Amino acid sequence: MFESLTDKFNTTFKKLSGRGRITEANVSDAMNEVRKALLEADVNYKVVKQFCKDVKQAAMGAEVINSLKPGQLMVKIVQDELTKLMGPEDSNIFFVSPGPTVILLAGLQGSGKTTTAAKLAYRLKKEGRKPMMVAVDLQRPAAIQQLQTLGEQIEVPVHCDFDTKDAVKVSKSGVKEAKKAGCDTVILDTAGRLHVDDELMTEVSNVAKATSPHQIYLVCDAMIGQDAVNSAKEFNNRLELDGVILTKLDGDARGGAALSVKAVTGKPVKFIGLGEKIDNLEHFHPDRMASRILG
Ligand code: GDP
Numbered sequence: 001m002f003e004s005l006t007d008k009f010n011t012t013f014k015k016l017s018g019r020g021r022i023t024e025a026n027v028s029d030a031m032n033e034v035r036k037a038l039l040e041a042d043v044n045y046k047v048v049k050q051f052c053k054d055v056k057q058a059a060m061g062a063e064v065i066n067s068l069k070p071g072q073l074m075v076k077i078v079q080d081e082l083t084k085l086m087g088p089e090d091s092n093i094f095f096v097s098p099g100p101t102v103i104l105l106a107g108l109q110g111s112g113k114t115t116t117a118a119k120l121a122y123r124l125k126k127e128g129r130k131p132m133m134v135a136v137d138l139q140r141p142a143a144i145q146q147l148q149t150l151g152e153q154i155e156v157p158v159h160c161d162f163d164t165k166d167a168v169k170v171s172k173s174g175v176k177e178a179k180k181a182g183c184d185t186v187i188l189d190t191a192g193r194l195h196v197d198d199e200l201m202t203e204v205s206n207v208a209k210a211t212s213p214h215q216i217y218l219v220c221d222a223m224i225g226q227d228a229v230n231s232a233k234e235f236n237n238r239l240e241l242d243g244v245i246l247t248k249l250d251g252d253a254r255g256g257a258a259l260s261v262k263a264v265t266g267k268p269v270k271f272i273g274l275g276e277k278i279d280n281l282e283h284f285h286p287d288r289m290a291s292r293i294l295g
Contacts, residue, residue: 002255006295008037009078013294017071027059030074042225042256047085047263055081079290085259087286090243090268093124096214099184100132102175104211106204106239107219108231109192112247112273114143116219117189118150119273119281120245124185125156132183134174135160136167136207139191147189154278157181167191167203168210175211188213196234205238215242217270222246225256229264236265247273250280255293 012033016022031052038048058077067073095101103120107113114137121131133151135158137143144160151158159174171188178186190207193200208216218235220228232244244261249272252258262268269284 001249001252002041002258002293003253005037005041005255005293008033008040009293010295012037013071013075013078016074017069019070022065022070024065026070027056027064027074031056034078038259041254041259044226044229044256044260044264047260050263051081051085054084075294079294082259082290082293083287085286086262086269086284086289088268089284089286091270091283091285093270094215094242095129095185100175100178100186101184101215102186102188102211102213104188104190104204104208104213104216105219105245106190106216106235106241107192108196108221109140109194111192111219111221111228113137113192113219114146114150114189115276116245116247116271116273116281117147117187118154118156119278120271121151121156121185121187122154122278123281125154129185130183131156131185131187132174132178132181133158133187133189134171134178136171136174136188137191138165138167138170139193143189143191150278157183168206171207171211196231201235201238208239216240217243217245218267219245219247220257220261221248222252222255222257222272223248225254226260228257229260232261232265232267236267241265241267243268243270245269245271245273245281246284250274258289 016030035052064070064073105113124131135144135147148158159177161170190204272284274280
């Protein structure tokens with residue numbers, strides 16, 4: 001994960017640590033390297049600009065130039081600023097009582113929505129909740145069956161209706177059935193398309209209006225970098241997003257989406273997907289991620 005960014009940061013800070021004393025020019029050179037590395041990692045350019053400004057300011061305040069270990073101090077400053085950029089940590093799910101708590105998952109096709117619905121259901125079940133998944137993706141032919149198979153695998157009930165293309169109807173009947181079955185959490189797996197378009201947005205907005213979800217999460221494929229961030233921005237304009245779930249971080253060598261999505265949308269990353277297996281879903285901890293990036 002984020003290998004290329006980690007490599008570049010390591011090289012930059014090693015150069016700085018190799019010096020006994022450093023000058024303002026050395027700090028500026030290091031910041032140029034950091035800027036280049038972040039842009040190459042596909043981090044949003046405005047985010048990069050602000051980030052570098054913040055690091056520079058913090059470095060001046062901490063008197064990096066006069067410090068005995070300037071390299072280490074710079075690493076600490078960059079780590080703190082990366083943590084701030086991706087934070088604050090906000091990975092808790094808001095549950096209502098009495099339930100069921102309705103969680104709507106939205107996102108583009110292929111982002112990992114259906115897989116994430118099951119990963120989340122599995123996680124909640126392990127935490128003692130009684131989830132039900134609802135197959136609202138009526139666009140992708142295999143999506144209903146995929147959710148059913150996953151449901152069987154994790155022993156979580158799935159509500160579906162093969163006879164309709166009406167997403168609102170299925171989501172409403174799903175919430176009703178969950179209540180009847182005594183389930184305390186409903187996960188709605190909505191339809192995605194290859195691009196954000198009006199039809200997709202209208203459908204998912206209608207599902208949201210009809211079911212008044214307590215949480216709306218956007219599932220984003222981290223591997224598509226800025227495209228993921230741009231689509232998050234568009235979804236956020238149309239839906240009241242509560243957070244983002246970043247998938248496929250295990251295959252993301254660059255890190256652009258993870259580093260920009262909070263700053264661009266203002267919405268926290270709740271969970272990260274770290275593989276195809278059902279238990280490859282973790283809470284997002286900005287501080288741990290920052291340490292990981294710095295190697
Ligand atoms: P949907 O169209 O958004 O419902 O996407 P799917 O849930 O069908 O996922 C698309 C592909 O991404 C599948 O092959 C999943 O196994 C894979 N996938 C989902 N999440 C992750 C993840 O965190 N890591 C990896 N490596 N693959 C993932």
